[in-house]
């Protein structure tokens with residue numbers, strides 16, 4: 098394969114992973130993904146921006162088969178899906194030095210056992226000349242690791258943004274054509290990966306707001322030749338209020354909790370409040386869809402039966418995810434059932450420490466199959482949610 102030009106002497110040399118269906122053994126990839134790397138040939142020096150996941154090294158080397166020399170490898174991010182092939186690149190191109198942030202150096206040495214003398218650390222704003230092309234490094238920590246940076250190619254107005262602004266899509270269309278499809282995939286990606294770092298995302302959006310951009314070239318998915326599309330989307334995701342939506346992650350063992358969940362959905366529906374149910378049974382829940390709903394939801398109601406006095410273990414997993422993704426959720430509650438005793442509510446509350454600003458609405462926990470008074474309490478919870486959403490301007 099020949100490198101695919103995105104600008105004169107600037108080419109895509111990445112790998113499209115059509116078959117991958119799971120990332121980090123956690124995140125579903127319904128549309129596969131790609132590991133984007135880029136080759137920039139200046140009049141004097143040649144730079145490679147990032148590499149590819151180790152299991153697809155041969156794709157990168159096929160693109161590079163006619164490249165005799167690489168002077169610089171720019172390492173925007175240390176995660177192995179982009180750095181995994183770096184040791185092999187340095188074997189093939191022993192003259193190459195690796196440019197990265199000071200924070201990244203230790204991470205690369207720990208993860209890849211690359212000797213220290215291979216690295217050159219760069220300051221924020223520092224530039225590197227390739228002759229007729231200039232790279233400018235922009236420190237952009239926490240997208241989504243602490244060492245990350247962007248690289249801006251001044252003359253061609255291309256921003257190599259690392260994971261930032263990316264999406265998990267496998268395609269041979271290099272640039273975005275179907276913005277609707279990419280919006281969904283990029284939102285899924287943002288919700289799973291970037292949302293916990295919303296404060297830092299705001300700062301990093303500020304860092305790039307004055308750059309002239311022809312192309313945004315992330316490390317996953319398609320490139321943007323209309324960069325405002327994805328930058329505007331990020332602004333919405335990071336700044337917008339939550340919406341009139343109740344996320345209900347739940348599980349039921351013998352049907353009691355399910356009766357309560359269904360009654361809550363009916364009561365919310367009657368009040369014009371949207372509900373989104375996620376059954377946490379093994380192999381059923383799509384973590385990406387849950388993360389997307391979580392990003393939008395004004396309220397989360399967790400539904401659980403009691404197992405050995407605590408919540409069902411799958412609910413513990415769901416509550417842990419809700420907590421680490423640090424959503425903008427304003428209201429929280431728990432519904433569920435128990436047989437002879439329970440500490441489920443307290444344990445769940447203890448798992449949601451990142452959501453300290455959310456208001457806890459009275460839980461509804463019933464003994465055995467819900468009775469009429471339990472269902473009335475569920476209706477009261479739905480009414481409270483509706484009123485809270487209304488007062489907050491979400492309805």
Ligand code: FEO
Pocket residue numbers: 174176177178179241260316317
């Ligand atoms: Fe795509 Fe954070 O690696």
